[in-house]
Amino acid sequence: MPRIRNNELRKFEKSLPIALLRAREATTRLFKPFIESHDLTMPQWRVLRALAEADALDAKTLAERCVILPPSLTRIFRCLTQRGLIAQVDCNDARRHMVRLTDEGRALFEDVVQESEPSYMQLADAFGPERLDTLLDLLNDLRSTVQTMSDPEEEALPLRKVAGGR
Amino acid sequence: MPRIRNNELRKFEKSLPIALLRAREATTRLFKPFIESHDLTMPQWRVLRALAEADALDAKTLAERCVILPPSLTRIFRCLTQRGLIAQVDCNDARRHMVRLTDEGRALFEDVVQESEPSYMQLADAFGPERLDTLLDLLNDLRSTVQTMSDPEEEALPLRKVAGGR
DNA sequence: TATTGTTATACTCTATAACTATA
DNA sequence: TATAGTTATAGAGTATAACAATA
Numbered sequence: 001m002p003r004i005r006n007n008e009l010r011k012f013e014k015s016l017p018i019a020l021l022r023a024r025e026a027t028t029r030l031f032k033p034f035i036e037s038h039d040l041t042m043p044q045w046r047v048l049r050a051l052a053e054a055d056a057l058d059a060k061t062l063a064e065r066c067v068i069l070p071p072s073l074t075r076i077f078r079c080l081t082q083r084g085l086i087a088q089v090d091c092n093d094a095r096r097h098m099v100r101l102t103d104e105g106r107a108l109f110e111d112v113v114q115e116s117e118p119s120y121m122q123l124a125d126a127f128g129p130e131r132l133d134t135l136l137d138l139l140n141d142l143r144s145t146v147q148t149m150s151d152p153e154e155e156a157l158p159l160r161k162v163a164g165g166r
Numbered sequence: 167m168p169r170i171r172n173n174e175l176r177k178f179e180k181s182l183p184i185a186l187l188r189a190r191e192a193t194t195r196l197f198k199p200f201i202e203s204h205d206l207t208m209p210q211w212r213v214l215r216a217l218a219e220a221d222a223l224d225a226k227t228l229a230e231r232c233v234i235l236p237p238s239l240t241r242i243f244r245c246l247t248q249r250g251l252i253a254q255v256d257c258n259d260a261r262r263h264m265v266r267l268t269d270e271g272r273a274l275f276e277d278v279v280q281e282s283e284p285s286y287m288q289l290a291d292a293f294g295p296e297r298l299d300t301l302l303d304l305l306n307d308l309r310s311t312v313q314t315m316s317d318p319e320e321e322a323l324p325l326r327k328v329a330g331g332r
Numbered sequence: 333t334a335t336t337g338t339t340a341t342a343c344t345c346t347a348t349a350a351c352t353a354t355a
Numbered sequence: 356t357a358t359a360g361t362t363a364t365a366g367a368g369t370a371t372a373a374c375a376a377t378a
Contacts, residue, residue: 023186026313119315226359235345235348335377351361
């Protein structure tokens with residue numbers, strides 16, 4: 001019966017939400033300049049990043065993967081479409097808003113990657129490539145663990161049928 | 167000379183900023199209800215959390231530890247002071263706004279901890295307590311690695327003089 | 333009737349610059 | 356002159372509910 005004793009509180013650094021926030025803040029600060037120099041916001045960048053790996057994705061999938069609420073995504077679609085970076089794709093289900101990168105969008109995406117990759121490499125070097133990989137695995141596992149806890153009926157999240165890491 | 171080949175892009179799950187964001191989003195969603203049921207926002211909670219471990223802290227320190235910009239912190243101070251959860255502390259330097267938890271603030275803090283700790287335990291159980299600890303260490307190290315990269319002259323961050331984990 | 337996405341709306345956080353007070 | 360914090364302000368993200376269109 002492990003009762004909590006208040007004078008034995010986990011330290012501030014041992015708070016998971018805060019550690020995640022601070023790590024993200026530091027990491028974001030490192031990469032943000034590369035994104036913003038191309039007049040992209042971080043959420044817009046996440047959408048481009050997600051689309052760069054897929055032929056086309058619908059709003060719901062993007063919202064989940066990029067952690068963006070539907071109303072924000074609507075605005076992002078409008079903005080990126082106006083700039084010619086994404087384009088709508090025809091779809092069986094007329095309710096779905098599917099989009100893909102345009103050639104221009106892909107070119108911009110690759111520019112940002114080329115420019116920021118040295119910083120990523122430098123970080124990987126300083127932190128240790130294997131530790132970075134471990135961290136990424138732990139982060140992804142943490143997310144699916146929490147999601148499984150939150151939605152007891154669903155299993156993991158049916159993005160694709162993947163068992164372990166995802 | 168490891169040039170980047172664009173068809174060998176790191177996968178979406180291998181993007182550090184996105185993995186951090188998604189892990190944080192999931193974790194936050196788990197704990198937020200406990201915070202909000204006491205009419206606290208997450209930034210307000212971080213301030214209480216930080217103060218719970220210290221006798222008193224000034225605005226600058228809190229801003230850095232809690233990842234809150236000074237203007238936001240000003241409002242948070244005002245709100246928490248009005249609610250009687252924190253109180254200003256006299257200080258040699260009249261420029262500094264130092265605050266501490268009141269008894270009421272500490273009581274509220276401990277209520278939230280008591281209520282949310284079971285979920286934390288459940289998460290630790292499901293994820294593995296050692297892996298959780300590893301994750302926390304990696305996150306804190308990542309942050310100081312990035313900070314060292316960003317501020318080449320400063321060493322790590324002179325919060326306290328700590329060498330390794332922090 | 334359920335699902336997908338948009339619109340509307342309110343609120344909070346983010347970010348910068350300008351200002352005040354103190355050292 | 357430098358530092359700590361506040362104020363002002365614009366903008367972006369967060370979140371909910373109500374609505375439209377499609378399945």
